[in-house]
Amino acid sequence: MGVKGKLIASIEVKCGGHLIHDIFHTNTHHLPNVTPRKIQRFEIHEGETIKNGSVVSWNYNDDGKDKFSKQVIEGVDPQKKSVTWKVIGGDLLELYNSFSITTACDHQWVTWTLVYEKKTEDIPEPLAFLDFGIHVTKDTEGHLLK
Template sequence: MGKLVAQTEIKSDGDVFHEILRYRPHHITNMSPSIIQGVSIHEGEWGTVGSIMFWNYTHDGKEKVAKQTIQAVDEEKKSVTFKVIEGDLMKLYKSFIITAHVDTKGKSNLVTWTLDYEKLNDRVEDPNTLMDSILAVTKDIEAHHLK
């Protein structure tokens, strides 16, 4: 089992950031089109635990896909947990869980991303470049809302 954690401060509204991740991830395609090309709902409703989404994204210069379900939501802590259930990441990992948590304190908002994963074997690298992409998307969302 592995775990990567990264934090980044955003100047845009933390509540809006949480709402986008939970209810409107399909809008990220307009905010970060070089990384996220598409997000569609396959089952359930946007923002509900158990709903299934399909992502088209670019990682390390290659087009990739991921199917994930919302595993947990904590409105009080402003966190959303996604479990990847199909797609390119499942070729490398037995399990892959992505959690986004937003701390809002006045004008300062801190976004914490946690990647929990289990590699298929020892030759699989830690998902550092994926975390870099996630942080880049975070900054793209911030920039979009600061316009």
């Protein structure tokens, strides 16, 4: 059994969390255009964009490396404006036994929560991925403020 961890980062946004939520969770397919340095492709494999059980994949750039992630949407809370994505395939599972990402948006804040289990103790914490989320948030905010 690996070492479990949880990382949380919140970033204040000037455009309002509800607008970020709209891009992240309702118009997710626009993210490759909003933040092309970070996200190159988003694809829906099963279901709809933001529905429990939908399966999606991403081609993205994390810490200067092109990566892939396949995820199932595990939880949607429209009142909290949050979605939980459970990783079921891709680069993250090379280092982690399990990995989930929750994004939540409220008023002027966007919060990223990563819950993971490292395969071994010497695997680093996913700080680069948390930084990736912060950059995607900033790029999205910049796009909305134009």
